[in-house]
Amino acid sequence: MKNYALIIISSIILFCSCNDNSKKENKSYTLYVGTFTNNESEGIYSYTFNTNTGTLSNKKLAAKLTDPSFLIISPNKKYLYSVNKIEKSKNSNGAVVAFKIEENNALKQINNTPTANAYGCHVGISKDGKYLASSSYGGGSISVFNINENGALLPNPQFINHKILDTLKIAKAHASKFTKDGLFTADLGLDAIKRYQLKDNKFIPAEQASINLPDGAGPRHFTFNKNKNILYVINELNATITVFKKDTKGNYVELEVKNTLAPDYKGQKSCADIHLSNDGKFLYGSNRGENTIVIFKVDADTGKLTLVGRESVHGDWPRNFALDPTNKFLLVANQKSDNITVFKRDSEKGTLTFLQEVKTPTPVCLEFLDL
Numbered sequence: 001m002k003n004y005a006l007i008i009i010s011s012i013i014l015f016c017s018c019n020d021n022s023k024k025e026n027k028s029y030t031l032y033v034g035t036f037t038n039n040e041s042e043g044i045y046s047y048t049f050n051t052n053t054g055t056l057s058n059k060k061l062a063a064k065l066t067d068p069s070f071l072i073i074s075p076n077k078k079y080l081y082s083v084n085k086i087e088k089s090k091n092s093n094g095a096v097v098a099f100k101i102e103e104n105n106a107l108k109q110i111n112n113t114p115t116a117n118a119y120g121c122h123v124g125i126s127k128d129g130k131y132l133a134s135s136s137y138g139g140g141s142i143s144v145f146n147i148n149e150n151g152a153l154l155p156n157p158q159f160i161n162h163k164i165l166d167t168l169k170i171a172k173a174h175a176s177k178f179t180k181d182g183l184f185t186a187d188l189g190l191d192a193i194k195r196y197q198l199k200d201n202k203f204i205p206a207e208q209a210s211i212n213l214p215d216g217a218g219p220r221h222f223t224f225n226k227n228k229n230i231l232y233v234i235n236e237l238n239a240t241i242t243v244f245k246k247d248t249k250g251n252y253v254e255l256e257v258k259n260t261l262a263p264d265y266k267g268q269k270s271c272a273d274i275h276l277s278n279d280g281k282f283l284y285g286s287n288r289g290e291n292t293i294v295i296f297k298v299d300a301d302t303g304k305l306t307l308v309g310r311e312s313v314h315g316d317w318p319r320n321f322a323l324d325p326t327n328k329f330l331l332v333a334n335q336k337s338d339n340i341t342v343f344k345r346d347s348e349k350g351t352l353t354f355l356q357e358v359k360t361p362t363p364v365c366l367e368f369l370d371l
Helices: 002-027
Strands: 028-035 043-050 055-065 071-073 079-089 092-101 107-114 121-123 130-136 141-148 157-163 173-179 182-186 191-198 202-212 220-222 228-236 240-246 252-259 270-276 281-286 291-298 307-313 316-325 330-333 339-345 352-361 363-369
Touching: 028 071, 028 079, 028 157, 043 092, 043 107, 043 330, 055 107, 055 352, 071 363, 079 107, 079 121, 079 130, 092 316, 130 316, 141 173, 141 182, 182 202, 182 220, 182 228, 220 270, 228 270, 252 307, 281 307, 281 316, 291 316, 307 352, 330 363, 339 363
Parallel strands: 121 173, 270 316, 316 363
Antiparallel strands: 028 043, 028 363, 043 055, 071 079, 079 092, 092 107, 121 130, 130 141, 130 173, 141 157, 173 182, 182 191, 191 202, 220 228, 228 240, 240 252, 270 281, 281 291, 291 307, 316 330, 330 339, 339 352
């Protein structure tokens, strides 16, 4: 009798376990898509992404907005922030819009707050959700907002002007990210990553105020490894990835430089986005012009890169791409061909296999809601 009861209990446990695994395999996530609205787009779109099949479905207009070209979700997954182009107001023609993510992942606007200078091309948010930085390519500046407990952006953001940092080059702030060390901003025009530290609720130049790259490199986006001791920068203008390592003083020093393009490619070059896989084993970068995703294997000990290969994006002008929350798939926003392409990712080799595409007008930013 005891053995019979044990068999029944074991069967129930096994059934529940299998059922739970099935749910995980078939879990769907919401994908928000930022766009340029000079084509047929009306703003931010949402899709449902199936992690079992790699399919995108249930397309919706989540928010009607002008040029929401970059999006980011708050660390607590309650809010979404988007850049927004507006009619010129005082000293700015840009704003950042705060949305509350509601039931069924609908977006409800909280507020729309002007930036301190020009229209932004990127937004980054601190891990505690208290600060948001909007980088302005055209204005060569950063607007740093305080965020209220209800997700609203407070007015009068801190204005950080990169134009005063160099009299020979033209500042073009492109992307900002927060770490425990402070704020990092890639300035494509100044060929540098500028560093800031928090003091008295203001961001001031850090001890290593500038991580310099060669003239004409054009740093656009960057990412850190899990321990934040390796920094990977993708350079738009000279089509390279520069690897920096953090030294004992907390400064980032150059470790190596890798080309992103095939040796025989002679066309237009314009690198865009860069991402590490969640396990830190592979690094991916997008090549506009060549229209490929370049793949590198990451050395676990040194952080150095070894080329794996390149995969066609099956579209034109891959501005931004994203790994889904399971890291089994990689999705690419192809701006000029109006499509999002989906690839299956081999977690052991890092390689990509094209699965399908969905038509979306002028997609430029992909952001998954990982609940």
